[in-house]
Amino acid sequence: MRHARTSAPRLASLAALASAAVLGAATATSAPASAAPTWAPADEATITPCTMMYTDGAKCTSNFVFTDASSNVYVGYAAHCAGLGEATDTNGCLNESVPLGTKVTFNEGGSLLSEGTQVGTGTLVYSSWRTMRDLGETDENTCAYNDFALVQVDPEFVGDVNPSIPFWGGPVGIDTDGTAAGDRVYTYGNSSLRAGLEPLSPHTGISLGDDAADGGWSHPLYTVGPGIPGDSGSAFLSQDGQAVGTLSTLGLAPLPASNNIGDLAKELAYAQQHSGIAGLELVEGTEPFSPIL
Numbered sequence: 001m002r003h004a005r006t007s008a009p010r011l012a013s014l015a016a017l018a019s020a021a022v023l024g025a026a027t028a029t030s031a032p033a034s035a036a037p038t039w040a041p042a043d044e045a046t047i048t049p050c051t052m053m054y055t056d057g058a059k060c061t062s063n064f065v066f067t068d069a070s071s072n073v074y075v076g077y078a079a080h081c082a083g084l085g086e087a088t089d090t091n092g093c094l095n096e097s098v099p100l101g102t103k104v105t106f107n108e109g110g111s112l113l114s115e116g117t118q119v120g121t122g123t124l125v126y127s128s129w130r131t132m133r134d135l136g137e138t139d140e141n142t143c144a145y146n147d148f149a150l151v152q153v154d155p156e157f158v159g160d161v162n163p164s165i166p167f168w169g170g171p172v173g174i175d176t177d178g179t180a181a182g183d184r185v186y187t188y189g190n191s192s193l194r195a196g197l198e199p200l201s202p203h204t205g206i207s208l209g210d211d212a213a214d215g216g217w218s219h220p221l222y223t224v225g226p227g228i229p230g231d232s233g234s235a236f237l238s239q240d241g242q243a244v245g246t247l248s249t250l251g252l253a254p255l256p257a258s259n260n261i262g263d264l265a266k267e268l269a270y271a272q273q274h275s276g277i278a279g280l281e282l283v284e285g286t287e288p289f290s291p292i293l
Contacts, residue, residue, distance in 0.1 A: 034071035037158055042287050045162030046119040047075065047153065049235045050188040052107045054115055055082045055124065056098055061234035062106075063246045064171065064264070065163035066150065069279025073158045075106075075122065078233030078248060079129040079149040090248070092129035093143035100124055104151045120157035126150040126275040128267065135274065145217035145260075147248040148267035149233075150275070164285035167202040170241035172289055174282055176265045179219045181209030184239040186291060187223060187247070204291075205236075208258065219245050219261050236261050241289030243282060 039045070051062045053075070060081035066074040082102065085095040102124045110116030127149040137143055153161060165171065168186050179185065185205045205223030210216060219236075231247055238244040245261030264282075272280050 034069075036071055037067060037073050037161070039162045039286055040160050042162045042164045042285075045160055046108060047106045047157060047161045049075075049163065049165045051075070051119075052110055052116065053077050053081065053151065053233075054105045054107055055102060058082070059110070059115070060232045061247070062151075063233055063235040064243055065161060065283045066268075066280055067283055068277050068281075072277075073153045073161055074125070074150040074277075074280075075153060075161075076148060076150055076233070076246065078246060079127045079147045080248070081233055082124055082127055082149055083129060090147075091143050092146060093132045093137050095129060096133075097127050097129045098124065100127065100130065106157070120153065120160055122151040122153045122157070124149065125152045126271055126277065128270060131270075131274050141215045141217045142270070145214060145248065145262050146267055146270055147233075147262050148246060148264075148271060150271065150277070150280075162286060163283040164287040165235055165237060168237060168241075168289060168291065169287035170237055170285045170289035171235070171243040171282065172241040172284055173243070174265050174268070175238045175242035175244040178210045178216050178263065179207035179221070179238070179244060181207060183207040184291070185221055185223070185244065186237040186239075186241075187234055205259070217263050217266055218248070219263065220258050221261065222258050237289065239291065241291070 049062055049064050053060050053062050058081050060077045063076045066076060079092055079097065082098045083089060083095050084097060089095045104122045104124055105118050106120040107116045108119050128146045132143060132146060166188050168188065185207060187203045203223040205221045208220040208222065210219055234247045235243065236245045236247065243264050245264050246267065248260050248262045268282065
């Protein structure tokens with residue numbers, strides 16, 4: 001900055017003008033702060049973790065709620081729910097998906113023969129499967145287990161969202177330690193195949209211990225009442241209420257009827273790096289975690 005000698009009154013006048021100019025520039029270039037979302041009461045919300053989501057006829061269960069730096073609201077589910085392959089296709093680096101921008105509906109009260117009542121809509125804005133294909137991802141574990149997508153809730157339905165896990169409450173944060181054999185886990189399966197029978201939805205389970213060979217990307221476990229078609233993508237909490245993973249596959253061998261959940265910490269970190277969504281983060285539940293069945 002170049003300095004020049006001037007009289008005191010002129011210096012004061014210039015200082016005032018400079019201050020006003022700087023303030024004006026700051027006002028003109030700074031983005032207005034976005035108000036944080038206001039969550040619906042947990043017992044009145046129609047869009048929550050474990051709400052059924054339909055994408056071009058495919059049905060899955062949501063897992064957790066997320067926000068970004070602009071206070072947009074997202075609901076997560078499994079990337080394979082927006083896939084175009086067979087139900088047995090699990091490698092996201094090899095399978096096609098519907099395009100970003102595809103509309104997704106949130107439904108309640110569905111059954112084997114009905115999708116139930118639509119309670120909201122959103123837009124697919126991130127898919128780990130599409131992203132990995134676009135990036136040319138080659139890591140085998142990432143390709144096999146990174147099964148995570150985000151649907152941005154349409155603005156008119158944001159007021160219907162609550163981030164708490166039904167029945168259990170939470171999450172209270174994100175688990176980054178994985179699971180050990182014998183650890184208790186908690187989930188809420190909401191597949192329409194249960195015909196809306198809520199007593200069948202809350203589940204507890206036991207971790208079978210993490211396999212170091214997959215780099216911490218997955219956690220095999222058994223639940224009392226295994227996940228069924230339509231539960232894909234649903235949330236799993238650790239024994240202290242932290243978000244540990246998202247339901248990805250039903251195990252056939254060597255552990256029949258087991259479930260495999262993808263590690264949320266890794267899935268979210270990948271999305272934070274590659275989705276282009278600034279400030280993407282998990283929203284904690286408004287209801288306390290209560291591990292009582």
